[in-house]
Amino acid sequence: MRFYDCKTAPSPRRVRIFMAEKGIDIETVQVDLGSGEQFADSFREINADCVVPALQLDDGSCLSEVIAICHYLEALYPEPALLGSSDEERARVLMWNSKVEQQGLWAVADAFRNVAKGLKDRAATGPVAYAQIPELAERGRARVLHFYDRINQQLAKQEFLAGEAYSIADISALVVVDFAAWIKLAVPEDAEHLKRWHESVSSRPSAAA
Amino acid sequence: MRFYDCKTAPSPRRVRIFMAEKGIDIETVQVDLGSGEQFADSFREINADCVVPALQLDDGSCLSEVIAICHYLEALYPEPALLGSSDEERARVLMWNSKVEQQGLWAVADAFRNVAKGLKDRAATGPVAYAQIPELAERGRARVLHFYDRINQQLAKQEFLAGEAYSIADISALVVVDFAAWIKLAVPEDAEHLKRWHESVSSRPSAAA
Helix, strand or coil, X not given: CEEEECCCCHXXXXXXXXXXHHCCCCEEEECCHHHCHHHXXXXXXCCCCCCCCEEECCCCCEEECXXXXXXXXXXXXXXXXXXXXXHHHHHHXXXXXXXXXXXXXXXXXXXXXXXXXXXXXXXXXXXXXXXXXXXXXXXXXXXXXXXXXXXXXXXXXXXXXXXXXXXXXXXXXXXXXXXXXXXXXXXXXXXXXXXXXXXXXXXXXXXXX | CEEEECCCCHHHHHHHHHHHHHCCXXXXXXXXXXXXXXXXXXXXXXXXXXXXXXXXXXXXXXXXXXXXXXXHHHHHCCCCCXXXXXXXXXXXXXXXXXXXXXXXXXXXXHHHHCCCXXXXXXXXXXXXXXXXXXHHHHHHHHHHHHHHHHHHHHHHHCCECCECCCCHHHHHHHHHHHHXXXXXXXXXXXXXXXXXXXXXXXXXXXXXX
């Protein structure tokens, strides 16, 4: 297997943390998103959507999308379980991972990509050039604040997002909170449960990945 | 279990088709999105994100997010498998389901919700009021056309989106194509593989769900 990464980007970091938790060490190739290497024909053949992370399997075929890559790695390296340990737990982990993507990750991405100077005609990931929409960046910022409130309430009830065990949902949310620093939206001081959780998950050695 | 549905909405239709394929018949409650029933306190207690579908379990707790609900139902009713039959297949199904959501479903939703007369301050699903952004509706339309091209190319290679077996990824894509009729974006005439596939999946009895 070969892992296509970009050390500075949030989405592949989700997989890097996932692998660090499991002690997985595989060949890694850095794709330079800054210089547009994801649009080169050589990378399009690996992932036509021109995004990382991507995991090339030994038969040459490729998996992309974080949840798919993590599902595959969890089957190969089951311990520690990061996708839940029972059918109900697995469903709750998928549910929270999905909420974190929709309410958190895409909101920060909207807020960042629609105003960043270097992304003028690259307001969405992928091979098509879309112009920035500054109003969408504003909506993204409002959505991030709602997301913080939503997960603060959830974390008041339990130690981790999907229950009492650390999971891919926590990894995704950690990456969202750290990505939001790019748009200067720190966790609000009064979001005490979210702050407690962020300190806890940030102190795991995997967070350095 | 109790299924919270809205007969006219695209997202819960994904679960309705999934259940029809498996012959699952459970108690169903209609939530009237048109009159704002999803914002009532009684429904917020079931799903704080104020969206359907939602699946209430026998202990009163609730699963939301289509992929989580389908994962749970697949464990209870494994046949026919709609989430893949091997670890690699399951990863490919998750991958394509995720691509269909991001590139298709959210694009149609952006295109619809940011101009629809009845959704003036409800441009995003969920409990928060966001004003419409007409430019985002335009970007959504362009993204839908790219999505059609993307899956047309994929369906040139194989019978179904994630391989040779019908899966939740096909269900999600069928719902996206039919949802795009709301914004008058039919499958282009020259997208021959997508047309072949759409006729095939639409002819299954489950498509009436």
